[in-house]
Amino acid sequence: MLGPATPPLELVASTPKGELKNPYNGDIAAIAEEGHHRYLSAGCNGCHGGGGGGGMCPPLTNDTWVYGAADDTLFRLITLGSDGLSKAGYTRLKHEVVVGPMPPFGAIIKTSDDLWRIIAFIRSVNPSSTKLIDVPYAPNPY
Numbered sequence: 001m002l003g004p005a006t007p008p009l010e011l012v013a014s015t016p017k018g019e020l021k022n023p024y025n026g027d028i029a030a031i032a033e034e035g036h037h038r039y040l041s042a043g044c045n046g047c048h049g050g051g052g053g054g055g056m057c058p059p060l061t062n063d064t065w066v067y068g069a070a071d072d073t074l075f076r077l078i079t080l081g082s083d084g085l086s087k088a089g090y091t092r093l094k095h096e097v098v099v100g101p102m103p104p105f106g107a108i109i110k111t112s113d114d115l116w117r118i119i120a121f122i123r124s125v126n127p128s129s130t131k132l133i134d135v136p137y138a139p140n141p142y
């Protein structure tokens with residue numbers, strides 16, 4: 001059975017493209033702080049900055065999304081990394097201030113629930129991205 005405890009890699013492998021959906025979308029403000037803790041403990045801040053504002057890697061707070069900002073796409077990118085996403089057929093749609101590969105976190109983030117909380121944190125620091133939650137990955141999605 002797939003559920004909150006399902007490891008991200010397993011959820012990605014067993015869910016058709018476009019169908020991953022954050023159960024916390026209605027509750028982003030409430031879940032953001034816990035998501036932030038998980039973001040920090042996974043080490044995302046080393047590249048994206050403590051608040052997601054960027055650093056040596058792209059900011060998560062701006063309106064440029066390399067592959068779009070759908071829940072499904074962000075979950076797959078963070079799980080598979082840039083190389084894994086590319087193998088799954090995705091190409092960069094936009095170029096960020098920094099262009100480079102993101103490493104895969106599917107083996108570091110233990111459960112899908114943890115990753116959804118992290119994505120809720122990202123939405124909390126980038127509220128305008130919420131309008132893209134359901135916009136599927138496609139060339140020129142916006």
Ligand code: HEC
Nearest residue numbers: 042043044047057058064065066067078082100101102105
């Ligand atoms: C080693 C540095 C590094 C770490 C650590 C890292 N990332 Fe990234 N991240 C990147 C790079 C580089 C990109 C751009 C990827 C590309 O262009 O393919 C990226 C892209 C992203 C994007 C899409 C941003 C956009 O503008 O489209 C998100 C969301 C993201 N990372 C989330 C995370 C999360 C969550 C974590 C922790 C679990 C994390 N990253 C850890 C380097 C990193």
